[in-house]
Amino acid sequence: MHEFPVTEQIIKIAAEQAEKNNALKVTQINLVVGESSGFIGESIQMYFDIISEGTICKGAILKMENVKTKWKCPACDILYSRQPLSFACPNCGMDGLPTEIGREFYVQSIEIET
Amino acid sequence: MADKEIDVIQNIYDENDKIALETKDNMGKRGVFVVNVMGAPGAGKTSSIISLIKGLADEKVYVIEGDIESDIDTVKLKELGIETIQINTNGACHLDAPTIKKSLTDLSLDKPGILFIENIGNLVCPAEFQIGEHIKMLICSAAEGSDKPYKYPLAFEKADIILLTKGDLKSFVDFDDEFFLKGIRALNKTVPVFEVNAKIGQGFEAAVAWISTRKNSAIK
Ligand SMILES: Nc1nc2c(ncn2[C@@H]2O[C@H](COP(=O)(O)OP(=O)(O)O)[C@@H](O)[C@H]2O)c(=O)[nH]1
Ligand SMILES: [Mg+2]
Ligand SMILES: [Zn+2]
Numbered sequence: 217m218h219e220f221p222v223t224e225q226i227i228k229i230a231a232e233q234a235e236k237n238n239a240l241k242v243t244q245i246n247l248v249v250g251e252s253s254g255f256i257g258e259s260i261q262m263y264f265d266i267i268s269e270g271t272i273c274k275g276a277i278l279k280m281e282n283v284k285t286k287w288k289c290p291a292c293d294i295l296y297s298r299q300p301l302s303f304a305c306p307n308c309g310m311d312g313l314p315t316e317i318g319r320e321f322y323v324q325s326i327e328i329e330t
Numbered sequence: 331m332a333d334k335e336i337d338v339i340q341n342i343y344d345e346n347d348k349i350a351l352e353t354k355d356n357m358g359k360r361g362v363f364v365v366n367v368m369g370a371p372g373a374g375k376t377s378s379i380i381s382l383i384k385g386l387a388d389e390k391v392y393v394i395e396g397d398i399e400s401d402i403d404t405v406k407l408k409e410l411g412i413e414t415i416q417i418n419t420n421g422a423c424h425l426d427a428p429t430i431k432k433s434l435t436d437l438s439l440d441k442p443g444i445l446f447i448e449n450i451g452n453l454v455c456p457a458e459f460q461i462g463e464h465i466k467m468l469i470c471s472a473a474e475g476s477d478k479p480y481k482y483p484l485a486f487e488k489a490d491i492i493l494l495t496k497g498d499l500k501s502f503v504d505f506d507d508e509f510f511l512k513g514i515r516a517l518n519k520t521v522p523v524f525e526v527n528a529k530i531g532q533g534f535e536a537a538v539a540w541i542s543t544r545k546n547s548a549i550k
Contacts, residue, residue: 301477303483323338324338
């Protein structure tokens with residue numbers, strides 16, 4: 217359910233760009249999806265196939281680049297993936313800080329036929 | 331017929347966030363302070379809203395019920411004389427800004443005051459979608475266990491105020507205060523955490539005072 221309005225938005229963004237560039241057709245949409253963004257690739261694809269019907273994006277391939285969530289230790293200045301039930305830095309044991317890495321959710325580029 | 335790649339780099343949340351900011355501005359101009367109430371199903375969202383409203387006796391209060399279980403909550407609120415509307419979210423897992431913008435036309439909003447929006451019972455998606463709020467209030471019950479910040483970090487990071495409900499049940503569930511707070515502080519250095527019993531409306535004074543202060547600084 218979650219993915220429905222989001223997929224509409226993806227198609228809208230891609231269609232706008234396609235029109236601006238006088239495309240006949242969008243062949244691929246390249247998304248960047250962070251691990252913590254809460255979005256499920258298969259689910260987006262399923263809605264995409266339905267919603268893109270009758271739009272310039274129909275039949276396009278959705279390509280998703282996944283990004284792993286990273287935490288940052290302010291003491292050691294390193295990025296790391298955390299262990300379950302802990303935010304501790306693997307190097308010094310101190311709790312690190314959340315970062316934006318892993319929260320990405322954007323349209324990187326589109327591939328079109330002109 | 332040529333294949334071309336066009337750089338876009340456009341955030342998929344942009345449109346939602348734009349509408350959310352418009353709503354926040356519009357509500358602010360009317361003198362209405364908007365609180366996005368998030369939490370797991372059964373955490374005590376409705377009970378907490380009711381207890382807070384009793385403490386905010388001088389304020390005109392509006393409620394939007396977005397939780398889907400049934401309209402029991404809406405009926406309860408209306409019986410207390412609170413202007414409440416229920417929105418049908420059709421199985422969605424969070425509220426979004428367009429949905430709220432649309433439903434606001436069903437509220438009178440005739441006086442300045444506070445609007446509580448009870449989000450859908452879920453700790454994942456609501457944290458990602460702004461809906462037009464001035465603050466996010468996270469309702470977390472002791473019964474859910476002290477590991478919640480570690481399992482749903484975004485909700486705790488984004489919260490402006492946290493109510494820990496069902497404090498009366500702590501001893502039954504081996505709630506570890508230190509572990510809970512350590513997790514919250516790793517994510518959010520400043521958020522206040524108020525322990526309450528939302529069933530009997532105990533411990534809300536400090537939360538009421540905090541909300542009033544925030545309202546007065548947000549709305550001039
Ligand atoms: N013991 C106890 N029960 C509570 C407390 N807060 C809420 N409840 C009960 O938990 C149940 C769910 O509360 P409700 O406010 O409807 O949760 P919501 O689904 O988050 O809106 C109700 O039966 C409440 O009476 C509390 O602080 N202590
Ligand atoms: Mg409720
Ligand atoms: Zn470290």
